[in-house]
Amino acid sequence: MSEKKDEMAEDQAQVEETFEDVLDEAVDELEALRAERDEMRDRFMRALADAENSRKRADRDRREAENYGGSKLARDMLPVFDALKRALEAATDELRAQAGPLIEGVELTQRELLNVFGRHGIKAISPKVGDKFDPLLHEAMFEAPVPGTVAGDIIQVMDDGFQLHDRLLRPAKVGVSSMPKS
Incomplete structure (x- = not known):
């Protein structure tokens, strides 16, 4: 056991x-x-x-x-706007009297182009003489001493600039004062 x-x-x-x-x-x-x-x-x-x-x-x-996505096309259309603007600026009163409907057609075309730009988020940057130069929106093409202006004031606008939404397509081309106010 x-x-x-x-x-x-x-x-x-x-x-x-x-x-x-x-x-x-x-x-x-x-x-x-x-x-x-x-x-x-x-x-x-x-x-x-x-x-x-x-x-x-x-x-x-x-x-x-x-x-x-359309920024390249938009950039390519800017010279068309510039050409229409220059054509209207070149039209004298005499020319407007002779070719009124033609000038009106150019104005309508420019307005419609701006409407199309607006529908697609493109807005013009149109500085005025006397505005402050902003390097984020403007391109200084020249500097010149102009009496009665402050350094950094816009003294001439050559071309409008454009933005697509919040991006700069083209800066406005401007002339800038280099003369301090006396």
């Missing part, structure tokens, strides 16, 4: 040792699965953040394409 008891104790010790080995393996496997889960969660969160960033970037690119 003691032999049987010893055998039973041995079997029980062997079962306990096997149980502990299985338990250790299960714990190790559980830890490996937790580590894998954490890694997968991290990869998922990164992929989710990348997808959100891509969506935002695509949204921004789409908005910019809508707002600024």
